[in-house]
Amino acid sequence: MTQHPLTDDLRRWIASHLPGADTVTDVSWARDSSRVWRVAAGADAVFVKISPTTREYEREVRGYAHATRALCPDTAPRLIAADPHLRALMSSPLPGRVVRDLPLTRAAERRVHEQAGRLLRRWHDHSPPPTARDRAAIRAAVAEQAQEAATCLEVTAAHLDDAQRAVVRCVRDELPQLAETMPVVYRHGDHATRNWLFDAARNSVGLIDFETADHGIVADEFVWLYGALWSTRPDLKTAHFTGYGRLLSDDEERVLLLLTARLSVSYLRSGLTKDRPDLVERGRLVLARMAHQAR
The missing domain is CATH 3.90.1200.10 (Aminoglycoside phosphotransferase (APH), C-terminal lobe)
Known part of the structure; x- marks a missing residue:
C-alpha cells in the first residue's frame, strides 16, 4: 500500500494540538482517497484524517457531534480538533x-x-x-x-x-x-x-x-x-x-x-x-x- 507523508501544513496543525508528536503511522485504508494517520507524542495518541472532499469533511464533523450526543465515550471516538481549510480532523483513539x-x-x-x-x-x-x-x-x-x-x-x-x-x-x-x-x-x-x-x-x-x-x-x-x-x-x-x-x-x-x-x-x-x-x-x-x- 502507498504510504502518504504528512504535508508541512498538516504537521504544523498537528503540532498546535499535540505538541511533541514523535511517531506517525499511516493507517489509511487501501484506497486512493483514504488519508489517515495515527500520531503519538509519547503515551498520548490521536488519529488524524484528511477528508476526501469538503462535503465529506462537513458530514464527518456533524457525525462526531452526533456521536457525542448519542453514544457513550467508550463506544465512539471524540473530535479533538478540525480545520476546514485543510479538511483535517483529529480524533481520540478508541480501544479495540x-x-x-x-x-x-x-x-x-x-x-x-x-x-x-x-x-x-x-x-x-x-x-x-x-x-x-x-x-x-x-x-x-x-x-x-x-x-x-x-x-x-x-x-x-x-x-x-x-x-x-x-x-x-x-x-x-x-x-x-x-x-x-x-x-x-x-x-x-x-x-x-x-x-x-x-x-x-x-x-x-x-x-x-x-x-x-x-x-x-x-x-x-x-x-x-x-x-x-x-x-x-x-x-x-x-x-x-x-x-x-x-x-x-x-x-x-x-x-x-x-x-x-x-x-x-x-x-x-x-x-x-x-x-x-x-x-x-x-x-x-x-x-x-x-x-x-x-x-
Whole structure:
C-alpha cells in the first residue's frame, strides 16, 4: 500500500494540538482517497484524517457531534480538533480492533452483531428531525439509484438470468415509490464491520468513521451487511435486530432487498466495463442471492 507523508501544513496543525508528536503511522485504508494517520507524542495518541472532499469533511464533523450526543465515550471516538481549510480532523483513539478481519467464533460474531445493533439504535434514536431539504435529497438519491439500476441492466442483461433481470427491473420500477413511505433517520451511512471495533478486554463494540453520516431511510443502513453477510448468515441478522430492538417491516425488507440488488448490479457493470473479475464475481454472487430472496 502507498504510504502518504504528512504535508508541512498538516504537521504544523498537528503540532498546535499535540505538541511533541514523535511517531506517525499511516493507517489509511487501501484506497486512493483514504488519508489517515495515527500520531503519538509519547503515551498520548490521536488519529488524524484528511477528508476526501469538503462535503465529506462537513458530514464527518456533524457525525462526531452526533456521536457525542448519542453514544457513550467508550463506544465512539471524540473530535479533538478540525480545520476546514485543510479538511483535517483529529480524533481520540478508541480501544479495540476492526471487526471485519477478526477470527471470531460464530457465537462471538452473533454477540458482536447484537451489540452493533444496540449501538446503531442509540445513534438512530437521537436523530434530529429531517428537514424538507433532507427529504428532497433522499428522494433524489433514491431516484438516482433506480435510474442507475435501469442503466446497469442495459449493460449487464446478457450476463443475467431471467430472475436476476426481473429483480433489477423491480429496483427500477418499485424503489422510488416504496422509499416514499420509509422511516427516515440520521444514518451512520457506512454501518459495516470495517467500521466496528471490538474491544475484547471489555467485550464491547465501538463505532468509527462518520464521513457518510446523513439523513436517509433506515433500510439503506443495512445494505452492505445484507449483501455481504446476512444473506448467508441469517443468525447474524437476527442478532443485529435483537440488539436494534425491532425488526424491519415487510416494506422495509423489500426496500433493503432492492437496494442491495442495485448495489450488486452496479458492481457487475463496473467489473465488466473495467475488466475487474473480482467485481464481476461479487456482483453476480450477491445478485443471485437477491434474485433467490425475491422469489
